[in-house]
Amino acid sequence: MTENSMLFLRHAFALLLVxxxxxDASIAASAPSADDNASAKRFLRQIYASYxxxxxxxxxxxxxxxxxxxxxxxxxxxxDQDAADGEVGYLxxxxxxxxxxxxxxxxxxxxFKPVNGERLTATLVLKDLSTGEGRNLxxxxxxxxxxxxxxxxxxxxxxxxxxxxxxxxxxLKYRNDAAPS
Numbered sequence: 001m002t003e004n005s006m007l008f009l010r011h012a013f014a015l016l017l018v019x020x021x022x023x024d025a026s027i028a029a030s031a032p033s034a035d036d037n038a039s040a041k042r043f044l045r046q047i048y049a050s051y052x053x054x055x056x057x058x059x060x061x062x063x064x065x066x067x068x069x070x071x072x073x074x075x076x077x078x079x080d081q082d083a084a085d086g087e088v089g090y091l092x093x094x095x096x097x098x099x100x101x102x103x104x105x106x107x108x109x110x111x112f113k114p115v116n117g118e119r120l121t122a123t124l125v126l127k128d129l130s131t132g133e134g135r136n137l138x139x140x141x142x143x144x145x146x147x148x149x150x151x152x153x154x155x156x157x158x159x160x161x162x163x164x165x166x167x168x169x170x171x172l173k174y175r176n177d178a179a180p181s
Contacts (some may be wrong), residue, residue, distance in 0.1 A: 090167035103130025
């Protein structure tokens with residue numbers, strides 16, 4: 001092997017070590033800590049306590065909409081409702097239970113998966129103990145300065161955020177097309 005080949009291999013090996021170290025540091029930085037998982041779990045348990053025994057759901061007297069949802073999701077929900085102009089927009093149920101009515105909803109299982117340093121996906125299996133119905137739901141949680149907030153709800157119909165965007169576009173197009181020229 002020539003000296004240039006050896007030099008090239010040493011540089012390539014050094015570069016590979018640097019890249020592996022950076023990747024390892026990146027993964028460590030983006031992985032949620034045990035404290036993140038614990039605080040996200042407390043956040044979700046607080047929310048779902050409002051669905052127990054025909055509870056009020058959320059928002060309610062002790063949990064405002066801004067205590068639950070990320071500002072971006074609140075804006076999408078409001079835009080869709082505004083575009084619906086007094087009619088029912090896309091959201092005609094409770095996205096946190098993927099239902100309209102509930103009796104006694106409990107979290108049966110909860111698993112967190114890191115998305116990035118500020119976001120986790122919470123995969124939940126919910127069960128309504130009064131009806132026996134179960135639901136699978138993924139929540140994209142965003143850690144904000146005020147704590148965890150729900151940034152998106154993903155169910156069998158897909159992403160709530162994407163469906164709200166699509167619905168708002170369709171409602172606005174319909175309103176514009178229906179407006180007299």
